[in-house]
Amino acid sequence: MIVIDGAEGEGGGQVVRNACALSLVTGRPFRIVNVRGGREKTGLLRQHVTAIEAACRIGGASCEGLSVGSSAIAFTPGAVVPGEYHFSVGTAGSTGLVLQTVLMPLCLADGSSRLLLEGGTHNLLAPPFDFIKRSFLPIVNRMGPRVTARLLRHGFFPRGGGRIEVEIEPASLRQIDATARGALVARRGAALVAALPVDIADRAIGAVRTSLSDWPADAFAVRELPEDQGPGTILMLEAEYEHVTEIVSGFGKLGVSAERLAHTAAHRMRGYEQSNAFAGPYLADQLLLPMALAGGGCFTTVKPSQHSRTAADIIALFLDRQIVFEQQPAGEHRVRIV
Numbered sequence: 001m002i003v004i005d006g007a008e009g010e011g012g013g014q015v016v017r018n019a020c021a022l023s024l025v026t027g028r029p030f031r032i033v034n035v036r037g038g039r040e041k042t043g044l045l046r047q048h049v050t051a052i053e054a055a056c057r058i059g060g061a062s063c064e065g066l067s068v069g070s071s072a073i074a075f076t077p078g079a080v081v082p083g084e085y086h087f088s089v090g091t092a093g094s095t096g097l098v099l100q101t102v103l104m105p106l107c108l109a110d111g112s113s114r115l116l117l118e119g120g121t122h123n124l125l126a127p128p129f130d131f132i133k134r135s136f137l138p139i140v141n142r143m144g145p146r147v148t149a150r151l152l153r154h155g156f157f158p159r160g161g162g163r164i165e166v167e168i169e170p171a172s173l174r175q176i177d178a179t180a181r182g183a184l185v186a187r188r189g190a191a192l193v194a195a196l197p198v199d200i201a202d203r204a205i206g207a208v209r210t211s212l213s214d215w216p217a218d219a220f221a222v223r224e225l226p227e228d229q230g231p232g233t234i235l236m237l238e239a240e241y242e243h244v245t246e247i248v249s250g251f252g253k254l255g256v257s258a259e260r261l262a263h264t265a266a267h268r269m270r271g272y273e274q275s276n277a278f279a280g281p282y283l284a285d286q287l288l289l290p291m292a293l294a295g296g297g298c299f300t301t302v303k304p305s306q307h308s309r310t311a312a313d314i315i316a317l318f319l320d321r322q323i324v325f326e327q328q329p330a331g332e333h334r335v336r337i338v
């Protein structure tokens with residue numbers, strides 16, 4: 001039995017999701033104590049419970065201690081059964097994080113799957129749908145599987161109500177070298193707004209145009225969503241290269257002005273553009289699991305986050321793999337899974 005101290009490293013929900021995915025693929029049971037011990041409010045939140053329930057459903061698994069607030073769980077995997085599944089987070093919890101939990105086991109299953117996920121689609125501290133579709137999934141697809149995702153309805157915190165559909169054609173994962181971005185293809189920026197004054201999105205775009213003055217004038221757009229998909233707003237800046245797309249998000253929050261949110265997002269995008277790295281900080285921690293399951297691989301990233309280092313530690317507990325982070329002379333970091 002693998003025993004994990006959930007307070008170590010990043011100490012958040014990603015430890016739980018990665019452990020479930022790895023357990024389903026390897027057939028190895030695990031226990032976590034001090035679940036989300038690094039967070040102010042420790043223990044499982046609703047969205048983590050849904051993610052573990054989803055892992056249990058697709059993987060014929062059982063989990064002791066599975067309830068909101070629980071700080072210790074014991075997970076016993078079964079056999080992964082591909083097929084049609086519907087998971088609802090029940091709150092505005094992130095659909096993307098539920099997907100993160102079940103995607104890799106289903107990519108390696110012996111048949112195709114279709115998922116309908118309901119909850120938040122553009123949540124703070126989680127991958128927005130656009131990031132999953134255009135940044136993360138193209139790399140997974142390059143490794144072999146065919147995963148397609150469709151947004152049926154936006155869902156923002158706190159109301160939720162979003163819906164996404166994901167189709168998965170499994171394949172064994174092949175190792176890839178993801179170190180070169182390739183040439184710049186396009187730059188785009190979009191501010192989405194639902195059931196809030198459109199002026200918020202206009203101001204965000206105005207500020208981002210000033211900060212990214214070398215981006216083409218027609219790169220930016222404001223998108224008004226149907227009222228019933230709100231309230232919510234998000235700014236997404238996207239740099240598409242031949243081999244990778246980076247999406248930096250600024251999530252609308254009470255008390256943070258549209259201008260401040262835009263400047264922060266623009267500053268982060270500028271940092272990525274000026275680096276030589278393939279993966280931004282979020283893509284980096286998300287690529288570790290598929291690459292480790294592929295048996296190896298390599299990518300470059302900006303400074304590795306605590307999320308990445310913790311994901312590497314959890315992977316090492318389940319798989320006979322080492323993940324090496326090496327700083328390169330030009331400043332970016334090379335991540336090798338060996």
Ligand SMILES: Nc1ncnc2c1ncn2[C@@H]1O[C@H](COP(=O)(O)OP(=O)(O)OP(=O)(O)O)[C@@H](O)[C@H]1O
Binds near residue numbers: 036
């Ligand atoms: N702006 C973003 N774009 C893309 N991915 C993101 C973004 N923000 C967060 N993520 C991803 O979401 C995941 C968040 O993991 P984390 O452990 O913080 O999650 P959590 O379950 O929401 O829990 P907790 O409340 O414990 O922090 C990480 O994989 C991270 O890469």
